[in-house]
Amino acid sequence: MMQELNNANNLWTILSDSEKTVGKPEEEKPTAPPVYKCCDNPQITYYGVVNLNIDERTIGSVDVWRCGVCKKQFCEEKQLGIEELAEVVGMPKIDPDAKWAVSVCKLQQGKYKWKLVKLKENSTIQHECLDEKVISLKSENFKIEDEQHWSFLIEDNVNKAIEI
Numbered sequence: 001m002m003q004e005l006n007n008a009n010n011l012w013t014i015l016s017d018s019e020k021t022v023g024k025p026e027e028e029k030p031t032a033p034p035v036y037k038c039c040d041n042p043q044i045t046y047y048g049v050v051n052l053n054i055d056e057r058t059i060g061s062v063d064v065w066r067c068g069v070c071k072k073q074f075c076e077e078k079q080l081g082i083e084e085l086a087e088v089v090g091m092p093k094i095d096p097d098a099k100w101a102v103s104v105c106k107l108q109q110g111k112y113k114w115k116l117v118k119l120k121e122n123s124t125i126q127h128e129c130l131d132e133k134v135i136s137l138k139s140e141n142f143k144i145e146d147e148q149h150w151s152f153l154i155e156d157n158v159n160k161a162i163e164i
Contacts, residue, residue: 010155012098013052016035018029020107021084029129033036034054036091036093037090038067038072038074039069039072039089040069041069042067042069043067043068043069044066044068044070044074044095045065045067045068046063047066047073047158048158049061049062049064049160050062050102051160051161051162052102052114052155052161052162052164054110054113054131054161056163058115059079059080059081059111059164060077060078060080060108060114061078062076062077062116063075063076063101063135063159064154065091065130067098071156073152074091074094075092075100076092079091079111080111081111089154091103095118096119097120097121099118099119099120099122099154099155100118100119100154100155101117101142101144101153102114102115102116102117102118102151102152102154102164103115103117103127103137103150103151103155104150104151104164105148105149106147106148106149106150107130107148108129108130113164114121114131114164115127116154117143117151119139119143119144121140121141122139122140122141124138125137125139127149129148139151143150
């Protein structure tokens with residue numbers, strides 16, 4: 001009997017504090033963030049992929065998901081060789097006046113050469129360039145174009161391989 005009690009106590013100590021919610025008041029219990037819904041009846045399914053190549057070798061991809069009801073797209077960046085967790089888990093939000101794009105930096109090499117971004121028609125984004133220096137890049141008509149950077153829209157390139 002005493003052994004069973006010790007096993008039960010050991011099991012209780014294994015649980016993290018967030019899991020020990022039995023008997024706690026509601027205001028002390030952890031709450032999940034609200035689920036983002038793109039429309040009243042979201043039907044999100046896998047839509048396709050954009051492969052990113054250097055010299056015909058795939059270095060990464062962007063998975064594209066789409067709601068079958070409202071047709072809104074959601075994207076997830078997959079860079080080969082990068083094992084860090086993504087900044088956003090689940091379907092990331094995007095403003096209604098923005099579009100998914102890939103920005104390409106001509107100064108960077110390999111897997112650091114590109115990044116999934118949210119571009120607005122005439123706006124700026126922050127870009128981490130060489131030596132971790134953050135610079136502002138202007139977008140016009142949903143495109144970044146300067147001497148060292150360029151971009152392309154995901155919606156125009158689903159199920160294609162793009163040479164960067």
